[in-house]
Amino acid sequence: MTTITQRLPAPVLALKNIVAFLWRTPTSAFGLLVLGTLILTALFAPLIATHDPYVQDLNNVLQPPGNGHLFGTDELGRDIFSRLVWGSRITLRIIFLVSIVVGPLGLLVGTTAGYIGGRFDTILMRITDIFLSFPSLILSLAFVAALGPSLNNAIIAIGLTAWPPIARLARAETLTFRKADYISAARLQGASAMRIIVKSIMPMCLPSVLIRLTLNMATVILTAAGLGFLGLGAQPPLPEWGAMIATGRRYMIDSWWLVTFPGLAILCVSLAFNLLGDGLRDALDPKQVNRK
Amino acid sequence: MEKPILDVKNLSIRYPGAPSDAVRGVSFSLGCERLGIVGESGSGKSTVGRAILGLLPGVEIRADALRFQDMDLLTLTETEMLKVRGRRMSMILQDPKFSLNPIQRVGHQVAETYLRHFKCSKAEARAKVLEMLAAVKIRDPERVHDLYPHEISGGMGQRVMIAMMLLADPDLVIADEPTSALDVTVRLQVLNILDGLVRDRGIGLIMISHDLNLVRNFCDRVLIMYAGRVVEVLQAGAFDRARHPYTRGLLAAQPRIGGGRTPLAVLDRRPEWKEEPLA
Numbered sequence: 001m002t003t004i005t006q007r008l009p010a011p012v013l014a015l016k017n018i019v020a021f022l023w024r025t026p027t028s029a030f031g032l033l034v035l036g037t038l039i040l041t042a043l044f045a046p047l048i049a050t051h052d053p054y055v056q057d058l059n060n061v062l063q064p065p066g067n068g069h070l071f072g073t074d075e076l077g078r079d080i081f082s083r084l085v086w087g088s089r090i091t092l093r094i095i096f097l098v099s100i101v102v103g104p105l106g107l108l109v110g111t112t113a114g115y116i117g118g119r120f121d122t123i124l125m126r127i128t129d130i131f132l133s134f135p136s137l138i139l140s141l142a143f144v145a146a147l148g149p150s151l152n153n154a155i156i157a158i159g160l161t162a163w164p165p166i167a168r169l170a171r172a173e174t175l176t177f178r179k180a181d182y183i184s185a186a187r188l189q190g191a192s193a194m195r196i197i198v199k200s201i202m203p204m205c206l207p208s209v210l211i212r213l214t215l216n217m218a219t220v221i222l223t224a225a226g227l228g229f230l231g232l233g234a235q236p237p238l239p240e241w242g243a244m245i246a247t248g249r250r251y252m253i254d255s256w257w258l259v260t261f262p263g264l265a266i267l268c269v270s271l272a273f274n275l276l277g278d279g280l281r282d283a284l285d286p287k288q289v290n291r292k
Numbered sequence: 293m294e295k296p297i298l299d300v301k302n303l304s305i306r307y308p309g310a311p312s313d314a315v316r317g318v319s320f321s322l323g324c325e326r327l328g329i330v331g332e333s334g335s336g337k338s339t340v341g342r343a344i345l346g347l348l349p350g351v352e353i354r355a356d357a358l359r360f361q362d363m364d365l366l367t368l369t370e371t372e373m374l375k376v377r378g379r380r381m382s383m384i385l386q387d388p389k390f391s392l393n394p395i396q397r398v399g400h401q402v403a404e405t406y407l408r409h410f411k412c413s414k415a416e417a418r419a420k421v422l423e424m425l426a427a428v429k430i431r432d433p434e435r436v437h438d439l440y441p442h443e444i445s446g447g448m449g450q451r452v453m454i455a456m457m458l459l460a461d462p463d464l465v466i467a468d469e470p471t472s473a474l475d476v477t478v479r480l481q482v483l484n485i486l487d488g489l490v491r492d493r494g495i496g497l498i499m500i501s502h503d504l505n506l507v508r509n510f511c512d513r514v515l516i517m518y519a520g521r522v523v524e525v526l527q528a529g530a531f532d533r534a535r536h537p538y539t540r541g542l543l544a545a546q547p548r549i550g551g552g553r554t555p556l557a558v559l560d561r562r563p564e565w566k567e568e569p570l571a
Contacts, residue, residue, distance in 0.1 A: 180390065185453070187377065190377040190408045192374050195408075199404075204395065
């Protein structure tokens with residue numbers, strides 16, 4: 001086995017190690033499994049969905065599960081299962097867009113503030129303090145209200161409110177590295193501050209930021225669902241899970257399936273991200289890296 | 293002696309918030325030679341080294357002159373300093389365990405010096421790095437090039453460090469206790485490599501150490517520091533003629549093979565040494 005693995009390029013090997021580690025613990029294996037299912041569902045949505053998620057059938061309204069509709073139909077006769085399947089694309093899109101905005105932004109703000117220090121640090125950290133002092137849902141509500149309700153604006157609003165904890169984390173990590181000898185060594189080689197931040201400090205902060213980002217995903221999904229529920233996220237015909245719960249709420253007493261299945265989907269995915277984040281923390285812990 | 297590489301006159305350094313100067317009135321000049329700085333811990337020897345390279349942000353540095361070749365280090369901006377560090381002067385740090393970046397491959401770290409200062413392709417830099425790794429007597433440089441710092445031994449790490457700092461062919465190297473983290477058996481080997489490279493390339497070397505014997509055998513001239521001041525300057529061969537009581541105390545506190553079995557002398561520290569002018 002060792003002879004084969006040594007020939008693999010290092011990043012692939014590292015990824016393989018991490019996945020193998022996650023697979024060994026049941027909780028993170030569950031996370032991995034749910035996430036895998038989510039991605040596959042989103043990729044093959046047209047194949048998996050049994051009905052068109054937008055086609056209404058007013059003769060067939062509020063049907064209970066069964067009868068050709070796995071999870072029943074909603075108030076307009078649309079198939080709930082198909083809507084959930086298509087909704088996974090929206091969820092993934094939110095997660096993906098938010099991560100690529102929040103991760104780099106938080107990392108950049110945190111590492112530069114931590115490395116450069118002084119007044120620059122003070123200014124950046126006070127800005128993050130301002131963002132942190134509002135509950136994130138309220139702040140995203142304010143942003144969406146200002147930008148106008150739509151899925152993209154909801155993503156922007158979530159992105160704007162989710163970076164400060166990551167910046168904080170990256171800064172704290174940076175402060176522990178900036179006095180390290182190997183940073184001095186990089187300076188001695190003549191590297192500029194920006195080069196040190198990008199080449200030496202960012203890779204060191206990456207594991208913890210990645211973990212934090214994964215743990216944040218649950219909050220992001222819930223915020224997105226919350227915004228959808230309040231009618232400020234994805235707009236009606238879109239099969240967004242939070243919005244599905246919001247419209248199903250009125251029929252909740254008689255037709256439980258309208259809110260239960262989207263709710264379970266949200267629960268599963270956010271739980272999966274939390275468990276995966278926990279597993280990643282163990283997998284990327286520098287104290288455990290040497291156990292390979 | 294021809295024009296000195298480094299000229300320091302009356303250098304004083306004060307850390308922010310400290311009640312007194314960490315280094316006071318240090319003067320020396322350095323040609324193409326090996327200068328040792330010895331002293332007990334806290335005597336300011338590393339501080340001098342780091343101040344010369346501008347590695348102490350926020351620290352107050354005063355001097356009548358601090359010249360490196362044709363440059364006045366006191367007035368150089370940080371941007372100008374970036375071109376000096378690594379290219380024209382560099383520093384070998386104490387412990388390779390801490391001074392090599394744990395998540396970068398050895399070769400890439402060493403190549404960084406070259407890529408930073410010369411316009412060249414990655415392949416050229418790699419060739420240069422392999423050549424340099426071979427020069428510091430690393431067997432199988434191809435293999436070591438792709439290892440991580442935790443996969444190599446301390447002695448090898450320090451040789452990598454030397455390779456990293458000498459790659460751009462600087463004119464001055466400050467070695468801050470380059471061997472004190474190493475095993476006694478590897479120590480001499482590393483020193484010989486450093487010595488060979490410094491001689492061959494005509495590099496000025498400042499060797500900071502607390503090991504009197506090492507400095508005595510390795511350097512041409514030795515500064516002895518006590519409490520932030522240079523108390524005595526000696527030619528390496530002239531240690532027997534040391535006049536300052538502190539230097540004599542240091543020498544007397546050394547055990548000797550074949551010496552008497554009586555307890556060694558205890559180092560005497562007198563407050564007036566901090567004040568009296570250099571004889």
